[in-house]
Amino acid sequence: MPLKESFFQNVYEVVEKIPCGRVTSYGAIAEYLGLRGSARMVGWAMTASHAGKNNVPAHRVVNRNGLLTGKHHFGGPKVMQQLLESEGIQVKDDRVIEFEKMFWEPGKEMVKW
DNA sequence: TTGCTGACCGACG
DNA sequence: CCGTCGGCCAGCA
Numbered sequence: 001m002p003l004k005e006s007f008f009q010n011v012y013e014v015v016e017k018i019p020c021g022r023v024t025s026y027g028a029i030a031e032y033l034g035l036r037g038s039a040r041m042v043g044w045a046m047t048a049s050h051a052g053k054n055n056v057p058a059h060r061v062v063n064r065n066g067l068l069t070g071k072h073h074f075g076g077p078k079v080m081q082q083l084l085e086s087e088g089i090q091v092k093d094d095r096v097i098e099f100e101k102m103f104w105e106p107g108k109e110m111v112k113w
Numbered sequence: 114t115t116g117c118t119g120a121c122c123g124a125c126g
Numbered sequence: 127c128c129g130t131c132g133g134c135c136a137g138c139a
Contacts, residue, residue: 040119
């Protein structure tokens with residue numbers, strides 16, 4: 001198994017593993033990937049992911065404040081919120097309600113091989 | 114190679 | 127509270 005893919009591929013896999021009804025932050029993913037201070041790369045990877053065909057639930061990824069910063073990149077400012085609400089995540093004022101409780105750390109609930 | 118950009122984050126004033 | 131700056135790394139002209 002290739003451990004070193006393009007860093008987007010790595011991001012995609014992590015994001016796809018986000019459980020339903022959970023959210024995570026760019027910084028958390030970045031840190032998990034070892035990019036710690038470079039959360040920008042994660043967001044950039046998200047942009048690339050939405051551009052092409054993908055099953056990456058980028059709507060489950062928000063910024064550190066739980067704000068839906070990338071909502072405009074879903075083709076509409078309301079798309080992201082609807083997607084989140086569709087999964088049971090309440091969103092108010094572009095922010096995830098009880099974000100702390102919905103927060104999911106990459107690898108935390110993953111099974112150790 | 115250089116320079117610019119980016120869905121971020123943290124620090125500073 | 128708000129604006130600004132630096133850092134971080136990858137892609138592209």
